[in-house]
Amino acid sequence: MPNPKHKHSKTRNRRDRAVWSKRVETAKTIATCTNPECKQPVLPHHVCLACGTYDGKKVIEIKEKKK
Ligand SMILES: [Zn+2]
Structure with a gap:
């Protein structure tokens, strides 16, 4: 799995999230x-x-929810 090499700073996380x-x-x-x-x-x-x-156009059949 590709993983980030370093932990991101709080600032960086918050900036990216914004x-x-x-x-x-x-x-x-x-x-x-x-x-x-x-x-x-x-x-x-x-x-x-x-x-x-x-x-x-009708593309998929919608099945009613069964309970
Ligand atoms: Zn519809």
């Missing part, structure tokens, strides 16, 4: 499902996990 969280925030763009019956917020370029639709 940059990362900023990047995540800018990536927070959320599309809405193309299925007019669903309209759930979905990640862009991802299959809607609520109804299994992508680009207006």
Whole structure:
């Protein structure tokens, strides 16, 4: 496994984390499902996990949760 040779300083960790969280925030763009019956917020370029639709077509079957 590739491992870091040295422990990172607190400052370095916090600085890196700040940059990362900023990047995540800018990536927070959320599309809405193309299925007019669903309209759930979905990640862009991802299959809607609520109804299994992508680009207006049903791509995956969504199994209802069994309890
Ligand atoms: Zn959907």
